[in-house]
Amino acid sequence: MAKTTPRAIPSMGTGLFTLSPITTPGTELVRIDTPPLTAVLNSSRLADTCAGCYDSSATVEGNPQELKECTRCRVVRYCGKNCQLKDWRFAHSLECPIFAKLHPRILPNNVRAVLRIVLRLKNGKCKQDELDAFLKLNTHARADRNDIVLAAKAVKEYSGTDMDEDLIASFFTRLEVNTFNLVAYDCTPIGLYLDSYSSLMNHSCDYNAIVVFDGDRMVVKATRPIGKDEQVFISYIDTTYCVTTRRRQLKERYFFDCDCLKCTRELENPDLAAAEAAEAAGEALINSVSSSPQLQDADIIQKYKTGINTILKNMPSNQNSYITKQPFMALRNELIVALINAGRYDDAWIQCAIEYFKIDPLLYPNRGHPLRRMHAWRLAKITASTGQNQLAQRFNVDPVVVLLHVLQWLVDGESEACSAPLLQAQIRSAYQGVSQVRRDTRMGWPAVEERLEHALQRELEELS
Numbered sequence: 001m002a003k004t005t006p007r008a009i010p011s012m013g014t015g016l017f018t019l020s021p022i023t024t025p026g027t028e029l030v031r032i033d034t035p036p037l038t039a040v041l042n043s044s045r046l047a048d049t050c051a052g053c054y055d056s057s058a059t060v061e062g063n064p065q066e067l068k069e070c071t072r073c074r075v076v077r078y079c080g081k082n083c084q085l086k087d088w089r090f091a092h093s094l095e096c097p098i099f100a101k102l103h104p105r106i107l108p109n110n111v112r113a114v115l116r117i118v119l120r121l122k123n124g125k126c127k128q129d130e131l132d133a134f135l136k137l138n139t140h141a142r143a144d145r146n147d148i149v150l151a152a153k154a155v156k157e158y159s160g161t162d163m164d165e166d167l168i169a170s171f172f173t174r175l176e177v178n179t180f181n182l183v184a185y186d187c188t189p190i191g192l193y194l195d196s197y198s199s200l201m202n203h204s205c206d207y208n209a210i211v212v213f214d215g216d217r218m219v220v221k222a223t224r225p226i227g228k229d230e231q232v233f234i235s236y237i238d239t240t241y242c243v244t245t246r247r248r249q250l251k252e253r254y255f256f257d258c259d260c261l262k263c264t265r266e267l268e269n270p271d272l273a274a275a276e277a278a279e280a281a282g283e284a285l286i287n288s289v290s291s292s293p294q295l296q297d298a299d300i301i302q303k304y305k306t307g308i309n310t311i312l313k314n315m316p317s318n319q320n321s322y323i324t325k326q327p328f329m330a331l332r333n334e335l336i337v338a339l340i341n342a343g344r345y346d347d348a349w350i351q352c353a354i355e356y357f358k359i360d361p362l363l364y365p366n367r368g369h370p371l372r373r374m375h376a377w378r379l380a381k382i383t384a385s386t387g388q389n390q391l392a393q394r395f396n397v398d399p400v401v402v403l404l405h406v407l408q409w410l411v412d413g414e415s416e417a418c419s420a421p422l423l424q425a426q427i428r429s430a431y432q433g434v435s436q437v438r439r440d441t442r443m444g445w446p447a448v449e450e451r452l453e454h455a456l457q458r459e460l461e462e463l464s
């Protein structure tokens with residue numbers, strides 16, 4: 001039974017509203033089971049992700065999946081015949097000869113996405129009501145922008161459609177404000193996805209819902225209770241950034257000024273300019289590292305550690321809460337990746353533990369938040385794969401007790417979870433494996449928690 005309905009709102013266009021009260025976080029508000037108007041993988045993910053079900057789990061887990069290339073175009077790959085057939089019937093039969101002619105060049109993501117819409121329309125595969133719903137969505141960018149004009153020309157030529165070029169150009173501008181990032185079960189972006197009904201959801205930095213992908217299906221879940229006739233809001237951007245950064249991103253990409261409660265409250269913060277400068281410094285550091293391929297892992301680690309210290313020193317004095325602020329979270333994440341790449345698993349472990357125990361409960365009070373669950377899963381995986389003696393000796397904690405605690409937390413929170421079912425399945429299987437290990441549990445969680453607290457505090461002091 002439908003849980004939402006579209007309604008017009010002054011100043012926001014149309015939005016989605018609840019039809020009945022939603023009492024439990026994790027409740028499904030919208031589920032899109034049918035193929036969307038268009039969806040494509042990012043060019044960088046075409047080689048390691050199935051273009052039928054968008055599953056890249058085997059690759060993500062470091063175990064390259066057997067994907068079979070489409071022998072005609074050699075651009076897309078599939079995990080099996082069912083996925084190939086499904087995609088062939090949906091749109092690939094139409095685009096395949098075009099891709100084959102262009103091979104090894106690959107069209108940009110947005111061009112492949114619009115090409116799919118145009119080819120399906122031309123071949124009677126897209127229903128008029130689907131097109132009407134798409135054309136009703138808000139659009140802002142000018143369709144006479146040079147890149148859009150060129151892209152529309154290319155789509156017209158490749159598809160052989162007699163559709164007006166201006167109409168094709170308007171598809172591109174509509175795509176810009178209405179597409180979702182298609183994300184893998186571990187929250188990494190892998191493509192573009194546009195379904196006209198779910199695109200009606202408006203933004204709030206103080207959102208009450210979240211979009212999750214279950215392979216090729218899209219699900220919108222409540223992150224907290226929502227009253228009847230309340231608007232469903234998702235967040236279009238990363239809300240951990242400060243209000244000025246968020247508002248700039250929303251203005252540039254979505255053409256509106258957010259006036260949600262969170263923005264209004266944060267605009268009164270007297271330290272806003274310093275927060276913005278810190279975010280800019282963090283972004284510059286991450287960009288400089290990623291554009292220096294010659295840097296060794298050890299240099300990268302040093303750069304991030306020094307960067308965190310320097311940025312922190314330039315912040316106003318009372319920065320006790322810095323760990324839950326940007327750019328420190330983004331820098332910590334980069335540091336964790338660099339430590340894992342360098343094989344320094346115990347150092348990465350303590351950073352993941354800081355994230356899970358100290359940062360996420362404050363940042364994502366909702367236990368079901370997909371990032372909070374993903375971070376917990378990352379901590380569980382790194383705990384399981386780091387030498388047990390190494391962790392026990394350095395941090396004075398029993399890693400198996402920590403692992404059981406984190407997995408138990410993940411399993412207990414499953415009913416509220418706003419993460420992909422694939423992740424849930426992996427968690428359950430890991431939990432069953434670990435909880436069956438017979439072991440001496442003389443030291444229970446409370447004692448380990450106390451020791452861990454010391455280790456976390458030591459590490460936090462060292463980094464700041």
Ligand SMILES: C[S@@+](CC[C@H](N)C(=O)[O-])C[C@H]1O[C@@H](n2cnc3c(N)ncnc32)[C@H](O)[C@@H]1O
Binds near residue numbers: 177199256
């Ligand atoms: C994905 S669409 C959402 C559906 C849109 N309201 C419509 O009627 O097509 C994104 C656009 O909706 C509008 N929008 C979304 N959230 C808003 C907000 N909090 N305040 C004002 N406008 C908003 C902006 O025009 C934005 O570019």
